Amino acid sequence: MFFSHFLITEQCHRHTIIEPTHSKPETLSTDPVTMLATRNNIRKSIQLHHRFSTSASSNKSKKSSLEKQQILSKTLYKQILKWTARTGNAPFDAIPPLTLIPPRVDPVALETLANALSNKRDSDDEKGEQTTRTNSSSSNLSHLAKSLPANSIIEPNKLIIPISNAADVKHVTKLAYALNNHTLESKEDLEEIKDRVSLGFDVLKSLNQLSGMLELRTAARVEHEDREGVIFHVGQVVQHKSERWRAIVGGWSKLKDKEVELSTKSSLTNKDYRDDVDVNQSGKEGEKGRTSTRVQEVEYVVHLDEGDAAHSNVRILGSKKAKQNELEAVTDNDLKKIRNSMLKNYFHSFDSRKGEFVPGEILKFEYPMDSSPSSNDANDILEETKFMIAKHENSKVVLSGVREIATKLLKIIMEAPKFAILFGLEKQLQAIITGEFEENVADQIAPQTTSSHKLAIKHLHALLNVSLEVH
Numbered sequence: 001m002f003f004s005h006f007l008i009t010e011q012c013h014r015h016t017i018i019e020p021t022h023s024k025p026e027t028l029s030t031d032p033v034t035m036l037a038t039r040n041n042i043r044k045s046i047q048l049h050h051r052f053s054t055s056a057s058s059n060k061s062k063k064s065s066l067e068k069q070q071i072l073s074k075t076l077y078k079q080i081l082k083w084t085a086r087t088g089n090a091p092f093d094a095i096p097p098l099t100l101i102p103p104r105v106d107p108v109a110l111e112t113l114a115n116a117l118s119n120k121r122d123s124d125d126e127k128g129e130q131t132t133r134t135n136s137s138s139s140n141l142s143h144l145a146k147s148l149p150a151n152s153i154i155e156p157n158k159l160i161i162p163i164s165n166a167a168d169v170k171h172v173t174k175l176a177y178a179l180n181n182h183t184l185e186s187k188e189d190l191e192e193i194k195d196r197v198s199l200g201f202d203v204l205k206s207l208n209q210l211s212g213m214l215e216l217r218t219a220a221r222v223e224h225e226d227r228e229g230v231i232f233h234v235g236q237v238v239q240h241k242s243e244r245w246r247a248i249v250g251g252w253s254k255l256k257d258k259e260v261e262l263s264t265k266s267s268l269t270n271k272d273y274r275d276d277v278d279v280n281q282s283g284k285e286g287e288k289g290r291t292s293t294r295v296q297e298v299e300y301v302v303h304l305d306e307g308d309a310a311h312s313n314v315r316i317l318g319s320k321k322a323k324q325n326e327l328e329a330v331t332d333n334d335l336k337k338i339r340n341s342m343l344k345n346y347f348h349s350f351d352s353r354k355g356e357f358v359p360g361e362i363l364k365f366e367y368p369m370d371s372s373p374s375s376n377d378a379n380d381i382l383e384e385t386k387f388m389i390a391k392h393e394n395s396k397v398v399l400s401g402v403r404e405i406a407t408k409l410l411k412i413i414m415e416a417p418k419f420a421i422l423f424g425l426e427k428q429l430q431a432i433i434t435g436e437f438e439e440n441v442a443d444q445i446a447p448q449t450t451s452s453h454k455l456a457i458k459h460l461h462a463l464l465n466v467s468l469e470v471h
Helices: 002-018 032-087 107-117 128-145 166-179 184-188 190-223 306-310 361-366 378-415 420-434 441-445 452-470
Strands: 098-100 153-155 158-161 237-240 246-254 258-263 290-295 298-304 319-323 327-329 347-351 356-359
Touching (some): 032 166, 032 190, 107 128, 107 153, 107 166, 158 166, 166 190, 190 361, 246 361, 298 306, 378 420, 378 452, 420 452
Antiparallel strands (some): 098 158, 153 158, 237 246, 246 298, 258 290, 298 319, 347 356
16 A cells, blocks of 8 residues: 555656646856846845835934924923013113024025015915915014014014013014924924024023023012102212212112111200100100101112212222212202213113103113103193203303304404414304304204204304314
């Protein structure tokens, strides 16, 4: 049985071996060139397969990184807005304007915004759906740009925005975020998003460093809302009672209450007045007729006139502190002009009508009750009119005095021997008397109408030139 099975199997194998085939079996070539080509084809196939698998993995990793950066960008955006809401409207110290240029902001979006603000439109033909989307987004950008400071610069290739408070930070943050999410390309450029996220971290770090200073500034504002017991205000010109130097009030603070002992008897009548004071009722000998009360001391930061400081015992060019009882107000308008190189850091200008200096934004914020708001009621208009009339009358007196001096000098020159130098002086003095000066470039650009105040200054300047030339 086993043997018969073996024969049948053997016959089957024989039948298979001798069965005719339609194609010859492939044989491995021994030609070196052919073998090398085959090997290269196999290697390329393996590399191509690896590349496809790597590309798919890389795209997946890039997409994941892009999503993480987008989430991080949005988180930073929200954190900056929270900071601005928490900070309030406390003004910053002077800082350079913020300048944004591509790729920190999307170039297409920035150009779209600049063109929208200048009423320009792209001449390229675009599809209706894309045009509608662009117009809608550019309208949103224009709306955000309206909230920026008035002196902001928006051009197709740059964005320059002055920053003075937290509100400005809020507006520029909203606009920058909208610009960088304006186009699909801007949203999907991983490297640019990383660069913008890095910028966002730097901005948030800088803002957090400002927080402490702004909190102190806000606390100072609350403290200075109470002016009870404070005589002088910021911007007022004062003078030291004993040392006689002049200065501008640049700030004040209330010191801790100081307990002092005051007499309750009048020096004239020796009568005891106890209605308005808290009398010490201890009954001890030596304390009758006296009271103890608490006095609020006020200390001022004052900016000294440099000329007064140089000729006094102070010897301080700049600022110092002084107690309220050491100072008095300057009432003479001619003494209210103070020279101090640091004033430009604290004050805007000098108000000649009020005779005081106009505080800057920081001082206005920290001392809200010191700056009286300008009003246009009848009393203010009347006071301003009186001031302008007095100024005009004073200018007329100065003008008359200058011409009188020029007339006397001209008479002396006319009677003196004729020297070459005197011919030029004679011409200058005649011009002062008649008021016919040669116009310089500034005179040609300025309006033709000249106030009496400026005319008097012009005559004084001409007379000064005469005296300098004589010497």
